[in-house]
Amino acid sequence: MISLSVQPLLWFLAVGLPLVLAAGTLLRRYGPVALAWAPWTPLLALAVGVVAPSDSVVSLPWLLLGAQLGMDATTRVFLCFTALLWTCAGFYARAYLVEDPARQRFFAFFLAALSGNVGLVLAHDAVTFYLFFALMSFASYGLVIHDGTREAYRAGRVYIILVVVGEVLLVSALFLMVPGADTVAFSAVSSAVAAAPRRDLIVALTLAGFGIKAGMLPLHVWLPLAHPVAPTPASAVLSGAMIKAGLLGWIRFLPVGEGTFPGWSGFCIGAGLLAAFYGVLIGLTQTNAKTALAYSSISQMGFMTIAVGIGFASPVAWPAAVSAALLYALHHALAKGALFLGVGVVQQVQNGWQLWVVLAGLLCPALALAGAPLTSGALAKLALKDALAFFPLFRPGWLEHLLSLAAVGTTVLMARFLYLLQPGGHSHAPRLAFGLWVPWMVLLLSVLGVPWLFVSQPHGAVVSKTLSFSAFWPVGVGVVLAGAAWRFGRRWALLGTLRVPSGDVLITVTWLMSWWQRQWRSLLAPLMAGKQEVWLARYRITGIERAVLRMEGQLGRWANAGLLFLLLAGVLFATFVFG
Amino acid sequence: MSWDTALPVLVLLSSLVPGLVIFFLREEQSRVRTALNLAGAVVKIGLVGIMLWGVYHERHYETRLPLLPGLDLILRADALAMLLTTLSAGLWLVTTIFAVGYLEGSPHRSRFFGFFSLCVTATMGIALAHNLLTFFVFYELLTLTTYPLVIHRGTPQALRAGRTYLVYTLAGSAVLLLGIVWLHRVAGPFSFTQGGALSHLGPQSHGTLLVIFALLIAGVGVKAALVPLHGWLPVAMVAPAPVSALLHAVAVVKAGAFGVVRVVYEVFGIRFAADLGVTTPLALLAALTIVYGSLRAVVQDDLKRRLAYSTVSQVSYIALGVATPGSISSIGGIVHLVHQGIMKITLFFCAGNLAETLGIHRVSEMNGVGRRMPWTMVAFTVAALGMIGVPPMAGFISKWYLGVGAVEAGQGWIIAVLAASSALNAAYFLPILHTAWFKHPTGEWKEEHPRGRFEADWRLLLPSLVTAALVIATGLFASTVMSPLTWAKLIAAREYQP
Incomplete structure (x- = not known):
C-alpha cells in the first residue's frame, strides 16, 4: 500500500500528465518525446485504480469552486476499464498511425480526451466532473474529424452540435440541482436533487444531457456517423470508454437510490429496451463493419439504461442495479474495444492462417456481447437479472424474455459484423504489424479475464449459473438464424440494400435543418447582418x-x-x- | 494631506501626467513616449496594489474636493471601485505594450498615446467616483477623450463612426445629467452608499423615482450598449485594435456597465430597487440584449464586428446579474465585470494581431491560420471557449453564479436565456476555431512584415498570451484569496448585509 501522501500526487499525474504531453506533442522540440511516452500514460490511471484505498477523497479547496477527487467502488471499476482500454488503444494508435503525417495532432487530442476521461471518473464534485466531461467532449472532436474527409467533417459537425447541446442541457441541470454555488460535492448534490422542487425537470435535463454521450434514442445520431470515420483506435475509445461517461453521469447525478420514481423507472426501462432492439435492427442493415459496431453500442447501452431504470424504482434495488450497470459497462468497454481494434487488425492480415486466427479472436468478444455462457457478457446479464429480482413494481418475467430476445438480436448482429469485415484492405503493410496485434491480444485476454475480478460471488457458483439454458438458447437461436441467412446467402447480402443510412433519423433532422438554413440565409441572415435592402428587394x-x-x-x-x-x-x- | 487621502488622486495622476506630457512630445521621440507610458502604467499598478491591500484590510482611502456648497468631488477606494481600478490598471499596461507594437511607424502617435492615457485617467475616475456628480464628470471626460481615439485613422468611415459615437454618448450623458439633477432635487445631496441611499424616501416619491431610474439607466445604458442603445458599438469598431480592446474591455462599455452596478446597488440599493419593481424590467432588457447581440454576432463575417456584437451580448450579463435580486446573482454579475474584460481584450488583441501581421480582417480569411500563428490562436481559443462558458475558463465562473443565482432568486427563465446565449456563443465562436485549426490555408496571406523570431511582433503576441493565461487562472483558481470571484463575494456580502 502506498502511503496516503503519495496518493494525491499519483492522482494528479494520472489526470495531468496526459494533458502536459498533449501540449508537448504540439511543440516541435518535444513532439517525438511526448509521442513516445503517450501510450504509457493511461497506466498511471490503472495504477490509481489498483492501489488507491476505497472511499478516499482528496479535497482541493483552491481549485475551481473547491474540487474533490475521490475513489469509491464505482470509480474503481470505471477507472480500471477506462485505463485498460486507453492503454491498448494508445499503443495500437502508435502503430496504426505510423505513416500519418498528422499523428502528432491526433495524439494531442487523444491525450486531452484521455485526461478528460480519467478526470471525470475521479471527480467527486459536480463542477470538476463537468470540467473534465467538457474537456473530453471537445477534445474528441479532433479525433472524429482526424481523417479530414467530407464524411469526417459531416460527422464532426453533427457531433459538435450535439456536444454543445449536451453541455447546455447539463449546465442548466446543474444550475437547478446544486444546493448552493459553492456546495458542489456529489454527496451534497445527489440528496439535493431528490428533494429539489423541480426534480422532474432536472432528471429530464440530466437524462438528455448525458444521453447524448450514452447514445440514448433519439440523441444517438452522432454515434453511427462518428465511430466509423474516426481512426480505429479512436473509435475503440469513443465506443468503449467515452460512451460510458454518459452512464457515469447518470449514476452520479440522477436521484437513483434516493427514492421511488416509478415514472422515470418506466421511462428508462422503455427507452433502454427500445434502444436495445432499435440498435440491432438498424445495425443489421449497415454495410460498414464499424457502423454495425456503433449500432451495437447503442443497443448495448440500452441494457445499462435499463439498469438505471431499475435503480429509479426503489432504493432497495439500487445496489444490485448499480453493480449490474458497472459490470455491464466493464464488459462492454473491453469487448467493444477488442472488436473495434480487431477491425484494424483484419485489414492487415496477409494470409489464410492469420485470417483464421483473427476471426477466432474476434469470436470471443462477439460471443461475449451476445452473452454466451462463461463469457463476461453472461456475467453481466446475470447481474442484470439479479437486479430485476429487486424490481418492486411488477413481476418482471416478460422483461427477462425481452432481454433474451435482444441477445438473439445481438448474436445475429455480431454474425453480420463478422460477415462485413474486409480482410487485407490495407495490405501495404510490409510485415506482421506487432504494434496492432499485441495491444489487440492484450485486450482480448482482458475480455476473457478481467470481468471475473469484479465478481463478488464465489466463482464456482457463478460459472454454473452462466451455464444455464437461458444463457444458451439466445445465442443458439441467433447462430441458427445467422447461419440460415448465410446459407440462403442472397438475402443476407440484401440486408444492405435496405439502406437505412447511418445516422437513421438524422436524415429527417438534416432535412429540417437545411430547410431552416435556407430560410435563415434568405430571410433572417441579411436582416441580422443589417442588410435590409436585400430583404426589401427580394420580397x-x-x-x-x-x-x-x-x-x-x-x-x-x-x-x-x-x-x-x-x-x-x-x-x-x-x-x-x-x- | 495624508497618504490615505492622496492615494486616489495619485492613481489618477499616474496616467494624467504622462498623458499631458506626451502631447508635447515630438512624433519621433518614441522611446521617451514609450518609457513615459510604461512608467505611468507600472506606477499605477503599484499604487493600485497598495490600495488593494489596504481596502482588503478595511482601510479607507478618500479624497474630497469641495466644488459647490454641499457638492463635493469625492474619490474613494471602496471594494467595488477596486475591482474596476485593478482591472483597468492591469489591462492598461498590456494594452500599452500592444499599442506600441501595433502603431509602430504610423502617424499621430503622440496624439494617440496622449488621449489614450487621458482615457485611462477618466476610467479610473469613474471607478473611484463616490457620488453621482463625480461619476458624471469622469463619465463625460471619458466620452470626450475616447472620441479622438475612435477617429484616429481619420478616414471618412472613421469620422462617420466618431460622429455616431459622439451623438449616442452625448445624448446619453444629457439624459444621465437630467436624471442626476432630478434625483438631487428629490433626495438632496448624497454619496454612494452600500445598500442604497434612497430607501428613506416615502412612497409618495416612488413614481418619480421610477422615471429617474429609467433616465439613469438610459444614460449609462448607452455606454453599456443595452439594446436598443447599442447602435454605436459595432460602428465604432473601425477604431485601431488597441482602442477597440480598451473600449470593449475596460473603458467605455465597462464604464456603462459599472454605472449600472452603482445605480442599482449604491444609489437605489438592490432591495429598494426590487421593491420599486424596477429590477425585473432591467433584467428583461438585459436578457433581450444578450440574445439579440448573439443573434447578430452569428452572421457577421468581419471578425471585429462579430466580436463587437459579442460584447453587446456579454456585457449585459453584468446588468442581468445585477438586476436579479439575490447575492449569488450579484456575485456573478460583478465578477463578470472583470472576466468579460480579460476575455474580450484577449480576443481583440488576437484580432488586431491577425490584422497587423497577416492582413486578416474576416473570418472567411482565417482558413488554417492556426498553423501560421499557433500561439495567437491558442490565446484566441482560450478566450473564445471562456466566452462560451466552458470550464475552467473565467466565463464559466460568471455563468455558474448567474445560473445558480437565478434559481436562488426564483427567476428560472434566466437559465433559458443563459442556455440560449451559450449555444449562440458556441455558434459564432466554434466555427472560427474550426476554420483556424482544421481547414487548409486557401492562399498566401499578405505578410505585412518580414517574419521574425516569433510568429508575430512580440509586443502584439505577448499581451494576448498574458491575458489568456489570466482567463484560465481566474477560472481555475477562482476560490483563492485574491481572485476576482473572492473580491466579488466580498462586495456582494457587504451589499446584502442585513
Whole structure:
C-alpha cells in the first residue's frame, strides 16, 4: 500500500500528465518525446485504480469552486476499464498511425480526451466532473474529424452540435440541482436533487444531457456517423470508454437510490429496451463493419439504461442495479474495444492462417456481447437479472424474455459484423504489424479475464449459473438464424440494400435543418447582418413588415433608439406598477 | 494631506501626467513616449496594489474636493471601485505594450498615446467616483477623450463612426445629467452608499423615482450598449485594435456597465430597487440584449464586428446579474465585470494581431491560420471557449453564479436565456476555431512584415498570451484569496448585509 501522501500526487499525474504531453506533442522540440511516452500514460490511471484505498477523497479547496477527487467502488471499476482500454488503444494508435503525417495532432487530442476521461471518473464534485466531461467532449472532436474527409467533417459537425447541446442541457441541470454555488460535492448534490422542487425537470435535463454521450434514442445520431470515420483506435475509445461517461453521469447525478420514481423507472426501462432492439435492427442493415459496431453500442447501452431504470424504482434495488450497470459497462468497454481494434487488425492480415486466427479472436468478444455462457457478457446479464429480482413494481418475467430476445438480436448482429469485415484492405503493410496485434491480444485476454475480478460471488457458483439454458438458447437461436441467412446467402447480402443510412433519423433532422438554413440565409441572415435592402428587394412585403424593417434600419439613429428605449422602459414599468 | 487621502488622486495622476506630457512630445521621440507610458502604467499598478491591500484590510482611502456648497468631488477606494481600478490598471499596461507594437511607424502617435492615457485617467475616475456628480464628470471626460481615439485613422468611415459615437454618448450623458439633477432635487445631496441611499424616501416619491431610474439607466445604458442603445458599438469598431480592446474591455462599455452596478446597488440599493419593481424590467432588457447581440454576432463575417456584437451580448450579463435580486446573482454579475474584460481584450488583441501581421480582417480569411500563428490562436481559443462558458475558463465562473443565482432568486427563465446565449456563443465562436485549426490555408496571406523570431511582433503576441493565461487562472483558481470571484463575494456580502 502506498502511503496516503503519495496518493494525491499519483492522482494528479494520472489526470495531468496526459494533458502536459498533449501540449508537448504540439511543440516541435518535444513532439517525438511526448509521442513516445503517450501510450504509457493511461497506466498511471490503472495504477490509481489498483492501489488507491476505497472511499478516499482528496479535497482541493483552491481549485475551481473547491474540487474533490475521490475513489469509491464505482470509480474503481470505471477507472480500471477506462485505463485498460486507453492503454491498448494508445499503443495500437502508435502503430496504426505510423505513416500519418498528422499523428502528432491526433495524439494531442487523444491525450486531452484521455485526461478528460480519467478526470471525470475521479471527480467527486459536480463542477470538476463537468470540467473534465467538457474537456473530453471537445477534445474528441479532433479525433472524429482526424481523417479530414467530407464524411469526417459531416460527422464532426453533427457531433459538435450535439456536444454543445449536451453541455447546455447539463449546465442548466446543474444550475437547478446544486444546493448552493459553492456546495458542489456529489454527496451534497445527489440528496439535493431528490428533494429539489423541480426534480422532474432536472432528471429530464440530466437524462438528455448525458444521453447524448450514452447514445440514448433519439440523441444517438452522432454515434453511427462518428465511430466509423474516426481512426480505429479512436473509435475503440469513443465506443468503449467515452460512451460510458454518459452512464457515469447518470449514476452520479440522477436521484437513483434516493427514492421511488416509478415514472422515470418506466421511462428508462422503455427507452433502454427500445434502444436495445432499435440498435440491432438498424445495425443489421449497415454495410460498414464499424457502423454495425456503433449500432451495437447503442443497443448495448440500452441494457445499462435499463439498469438505471431499475435503480429509479426503489432504493432497495439500487445496489444490485448499480453493480449490474458497472459490470455491464466493464464488459462492454473491453469487448467493444477488442472488436473495434480487431477491425484494424483484419485489414492487415496477409494470409489464410492469420485470417483464421483473427476471426477466432474476434469470436470471443462477439460471443461475449451476445452473452454466451462463461463469457463476461453472461456475467453481466446475470447481474442484470439479479437486479430485476429487486424490481418492486411488477413481476418482471416478460422483461427477462425481452432481454433474451435482444441477445438473439445481438448474436445475429455480431454474425453480420463478422460477415462485413474486409480482410487485407490495407495490405501495404510490409510485415506482421506487432504494434496492432499485441495491444489487440492484450485486450482480448482482458475480455476473457478481467470481468471475473469484479465478481463478488464465489466463482464456482457463478460459472454454473452462466451455464444455464437461458444463457444458451439466445445465442443458439441467433447462430441458427445467422447461419440460415448465410446459407440462403442472397438475402443476407440484401440486408444492405435496405439502406437505412447511418445516422437513421438524422436524415429527417438534416432535412429540417437545411430547410431552416435556407430560410435563415434568405430571410433572417441579411436582416441580422443589417442588410435590409436585400430583404426589401427580394420580397414583396406588406406595409407592416416594411415598417418593421424600416424601424430596424432606423435604430442606427440616436433619436429613434432613445425614444424606443423610453417607450420600452415605460411599457415595462407600467406593467410592473399597475400589473 | 495624508497618504490615505492622496492615494486616489495619485492613481489618477499616474496616467494624467504622462498623458499631458506626451502631447508635447515630438512624433519621433518614441522611446521617451514609450518609457513615459510604461512608467505611468507600472506606477499605477503599484499604487493600485497598495490600495488593494489596504481596502482588503478595511482601510479607507478618500479624497474630497469641495466644488459647490454641499457638492463635493469625492474619490474613494471602496471594494467595488477596486475591482474596476485593478482591472483597468492591469489591462492598461498590456494594452500599452500592444499599442506600441501595433502603431509602430504610423502617424499621430503622440496624439494617440496622449488621449489614450487621458482615457485611462477618466476610467479610473469613474471607478473611484463616490457620488453621482463625480461619476458624471469622469463619465463625460471619458466620452470626450475616447472620441479622438475612435477617429484616429481619420478616414471618412472613421469620422462617420466618431460622429455616431459622439451623438449616442452625448445624448446619453444629457439624459444621465437630467436624471442626476432630478434625483438631487428629490433626495438632496448624497454619496454612494452600500445598500442604497434612497430607501428613506416615502412612497409618495416612488413614481418619480421610477422615471429617474429609467433616465439613469438610459444614460449609462448607452455606454453599456443595452439594446436598443447599442447602435454605436459595432460602428465604432473601425477604431485601431488597441482602442477597440480598451473600449470593449475596460473603458467605455465597462464604464456603462459599472454605472449600472452603482445605480442599482449604491444609489437605489438592490432591495429598494426590487421593491420599486424596477429590477425585473432591467433584467428583461438585459436578457433581450444578450440574445439579440448573439443573434447578430452569428452572421457577421468581419471578425471585429462579430466580436463587437459579442460584447453587446456579454456585457449585459453584468446588468442581468445585477438586476436579479439575490447575492449569488450579484456575485456573478460583478465578477463578470472583470472576466468579460480579460476575455474580450484577449480576443481583440488576437484580432488586431491577425490584422497587423497577416492582413486578416474576416473570418472567411482565417482558413488554417492556426498553423501560421499557433500561439495567437491558442490565446484566441482560450478566450473564445471562456466566452462560451466552458470550464475552467473565467466565463464559466460568471455563468455558474448567474445560473445558480437565478434559481436562488426564483427567476428560472434566466437559465433559458443563459442556455440560449451559450449555444449562440458556441455558434459564432466554434466555427472560427474550426476554420483556424482544421481547414487548409486557401492562399498566401499578405505578410505585412518580414517574419521574425516569433510568429508575430512580440509586443502584439505577448499581451494576448498574458491575458489568456489570466482567463484560465481566474477560472481555475477562482476560490483563492485574491481572485476576482473572492473580491466579488466580498462586495456582494457587504451589499446584502442585513
